[in-house]
Amino acid sequence: MSSQPSSRLHTFVSFVVVIHTIYILRTLFTPIPNVFTALNIPINTPTDAIQSTLLSRSPDGELPEHIKYLLARLDPFEMRSLYVRYGHNILLTCTHCQSLQDFSLYALPRPLLSYIREITLVGLLTLDALNRAHLRTFGVGVLVAAFVTESYWLATVPIHIPPASTQLTLEDTYMWHDRLLAHRTTLFLLLPLLITLLSPLLASLAASPTLYPLLTRVPLLSLLLPPPPLPPLTTTTSNPTLQSLPLPQLKLHLLQNALKTLDHTVPSLHLLKYLNASVMRNPTLREKASEWWEVEKKEGDAVVSDEGVRSAAQAQGIGFGEGVKAEVVDGRLIARIPVGGEGEGAAEKEVEGPLRTSVRMATEGLLSQGMMPSEHWAPGMIRGGAQWTAEGFSKAG
Numbered sequence: 001m002s003s004q005p006s007s008r009l010h011t012f013v014s015f016v017v018v019i020h021t022i023y024i025l026r027t028l029f030t031p032i033p034n035v036f037t038a039l040n041i042p043i044n045t046p047t048d049a050i051q052s053t054l055l056s057r058s059p060d061g062e063l064p065e066h067i068k069y070l071l072a073r074l075d076p077f078e079m080r081s082l083y084v085r086y087g088h089n090i091l092l093t094c095t096h097c098q099s100l101q102d103f104s105l106y107a108l109p110r111p112l113l114s115y116i117r118e119i120t121l122v123g124l125l126t127l128d129a130l131n132r133a134h135l136r137t138f139g140v141g142v143l144v145a146a147f148v149t150e151s152y153w154l155a156t157v158p159i160h161i162p163p164a165s166t167q168l169t170l171e172d173t174y175m176w177h178d179r180l181l182a183h184r185t186t187l188f189l190l191l192p193l194l195i196t197l198l199s200p201l202l203a204s205l206a207a208s209p210t211l212y213p214l215l216t217r218v219p220l221l222s223l224l225l226p227p228p229p230l231p232p233l234t235t236t237t238s239n240p241t242l243q244s245l246p247l248p249q250l251k252l253h254l255l256q257n258a259l260k261t262l263d264h265t266v267p268s269l270h271l272l273k274y275l276n277a278s279v280m281r282n283p284t285l286r287e288k289a290s291e292w293w294e295v296e297k298k299e300g301d302a303v304v305s306d307e308g309v310r311s312a313a314q315a316q317g318i319g320f321g322e323g324v325k326a327e328v329v330d331g332r333l334i335a336r337i338p339v340g341g342e343g344e345g346a347a348e349k350e351v352e353g354p355l356r357t358s359v360r361m362a363t364e365g366l367l368s369q370g371m372m373p374s375e376h377w378a379p380g381m382i383r384g385g386a387q388w389t390a391e392g393f394s395k396a397g
Contacts, residue, residue, distance in 0.1 A: 009129055017192055020121060024189040032178045033088040035070070042168035043084065044161055047075045066092060081159040087177035104155055111184065115147045118188050125195050132199045139195055146187055150180055267365060313355065320355040 036043055039053050051071055054063055063071075070092050073079050082100070083091050086107045090097075094106045122139035126132040157176060162168065303309055304320065313319050 009127070013124060013127075013130065014196075016121070016124065017196055020192060021189065024185060028182070028185045028189060032181060034175060034178055035074075035088065036170060036173075037175065037178070040170055042170055043080055043173040044077070044164050044166060044168055046164045047071050050074070077161045077163075080161045084159050084161075084173060085154055085157070085176055087181070090177075100155075107154075108151070111147070111150065114184070114188070115143055118191070119143050121192055122195065125192060130199075132195065135195050135199065135202075139191060142187075142191060146184065150184065154180065318355040 031038075035050065035054075036045070039050070041050065041053065051063070054067060054071075055061060070088075073091055074083065079091065082103050086103050090103060090107045094103060097103045097106055119140055122136065122143065126134075126136035126139060154176060159176070310319065
């Protein structure tokens with residue numbers, strides 16, 4: 001059942017690539033409108049000479065209105081630099097544009113939308129279900145870099161049109177708009193085909209245990225290679241084979257296992273600070289450790305026995321009274337202890353202090369969670385005839 005939607009997706013994406021390729025090929029082989037290229041004349045040809053050449057090629061001896069308007073705009077040589085920079089259609093259609101900034105803002109949306117279209121196509125080609133997600137960064141990065149480079153270059157490249165008296169040829173002027181448009185269209189043609197055709201080749205390289213470690217050291221190629229396939233997992237009676245799970249369920253399963261392992265690792269790291277058993281094996285270290293703990297005990301006893309400190313801690317809500325086992329009497333949680341002196345009976349005493357309760361709970365959590373080995377590392381670990389279980393430490397039967 002899961003292979004049918006994937007097959008349909010592959011078919012749909014392949015159909016989109018074919019339609020896109022036909023469209024780009026049609027655009028690539030359609031001549032770019034340029035009056036100087038069409039007439040094979042240099043960029044500094046006087047307007048009268050251009051008009052005469054066009055009239056000689058006109059079947060009725062008249063020029064269309066849009067050609068007359070174009071010739072009027074090309075009369076100032078400053079406009080011809082904008083013609084080289086932004087192309088025939090921009091100069092012809094932007095009637096309100098006068099400055100370089102006006103033409104730049106008018107010319108920006110068309111290439112920007114074409115790059116957005118190609119980024120969308122790259123996103124479609126690199127869906128997770130197609131196993132090409134590792135190529136998404138490469139494809140989008142190439143398109144973004146090309147757009148930034150093209151925009152910056154067109155806006156800043158210096159273009160000088162010499163006077164009409166200067167002898168030039170058509171090849172002496174680099175038609176920036178036309179050349180960059182051809183390069184952009186070629187990139188749009190090759191990039192989707194490259195992503196589609198390279199994916200199986202890169203997957204086969206990633207599956208090679210010999211070539212994969214070598215290829216990952218190549219800076220650019222390492223970004224294109226997919227991660228190596230996971231080794232086969234063993235099947236148990238309690239867990240299904242992970243290889244048979246759908247991709248979303250497999251990701252969820254691995255994420256849950258990672259979180260469980262982290263839940264165990266954090267208290268284990270905390271417990272490691274207090275259970276350095278190797279210290280006690282060295283006589284010198286053991287003596288120093290014993291002295292340190294004796295000093296800590298004396299300081300702790302001095303603080304705990306000080307009534308002023310106890311009262312201040314109690315006032316701040318962090319009392320550390322020893323307390324006794326609590327009982328519920330008349331709906332109240334109290335602790336009863338026998339007292340001496342006058343008469344006999346019972347007196348109420350404060351239950352265990354909040355600070356001591358927090359320390360006790362933290363210690364119990366460290367002992368219960370930190371000392372138990374992770375089930376994801378070594379299930380059923382047995383050491384020294386004893387077994388770690390979820391309930392604690394017990395002798396192996």
